[in-house]
Amino acid sequence: MSRRVAVFARPPVAGKVKTRLSPALPPASVAELYSAMLADTLDVARGCAADERTLWWAGEPLAEAPPSGFCVRAQSGEDLGARMANAFDALLQSPGDRVVIVGADLPELRSSDLDLAFDSLASHELVLGPAFEGGYWLVGLSRRAPEVFTNIAWSTDHVFAQTLGAAASFGLRVRSLESRRDLETPADLVLAVAVAATSPERGFGPHARAALRRLGMLPR
Numbered sequence: 326m327s328r329r330v331a332v333f334a335r336p337p338v339a340g341k342v343k344t345r346l347s348p349a350l351p352p353a354s355v356a357e358l359y360s361a362m363l364a365d366t367l368d369v370a371r372g373c374a375a376d377e378r379t380l381w382w383a384g385e386p387l388a389e390a391p392p393s394g395f396c397v398r399a400q401s402g403e404d405l406g407a408r409m410a411n412a413f414d415a416l417l418q419s420p421g422d423r424v425v426i427v428g429a430d431l432p433e434l435r436s437s438d439l440d441l442a443f444d445s446l447a448s449h450e451l452v453l454g455p456a457f458e459g460g461y462w463l464v465g466l467s468r469r470a471p472e473v474f475t476n477i478a479w480s481t482d483h484v485f486a487q488t489l490g491a492a493a494s495f496g497l498r499v500r501s502l503e504s505r506r507d508l509e510t511p512a513d514l515v516l517a518v519a520v521a522a523t524s525p526e527r528g529f530g531p532h533a534r535a536a537l538r539r540l541g542m543l544p545r
Contacts (some may be wrong), residue, residue: 365530407475
């Protein structure tokens with residue numbers, strides 16, 4: 326049995342990542358913040374009880390050395406569902422394996438979230454972390470289940486509900502984790518910065534906090 330965590334991310338290129346945060350932030354600042362959040366996400370993944378860690382790039386991978394402790398692979402598929410299904414196919418190699426996928430845009434992601442997801446997969450085939458906007462911030466499987474990634478209206482507020490419906494149709498046992506807010510819009514950014522400003526124990530990780538200080542959004 327192996328525990329494998331996969332981080333789905335985009336290269337932090339200005340104008341090509343988290344474009345909905347502009348014009349609230351200039352594209353270069355968005356890319357700087359996203360790069361910092363990715364660094365925090367990789368640290369979170371390093372801190373969980375996983376046996377293998379993989380960074381999956383969407384689009385053209387960066388021409389640089391892999392992050393410490395990670396293998397690097399390219400996402401493939403026509404939409405997000407196909408890309409996740411293909412990653413699970415590659416990572417669920419033997420009976421008993423558990424695989425968890427997360428993105429790089431969750432300000433409050435912690436290693437304990439990943440450990441809870443892995444533990445939940447001992448008694449459930451599917452683990453989901455619901456997001457407030459209707460999607461999910463984490464997905465984990467203990468066996469291949471491509472049916473939960475097909476006929477889903479991606480990038481809408483129906484994603485979580487449709488995924489639960491597909492799981493029920495195929496008899497999958499599902500564990501839902503705590504609802505969280507990922508970083509998609511300027512409103513999300515305002516709320517996340519407010520949390521980080523009032524509570525050092527919550528909100529952004531250290532790399533993102535440093536970036537926000539450089540951008541003048543958190544006090545130095």
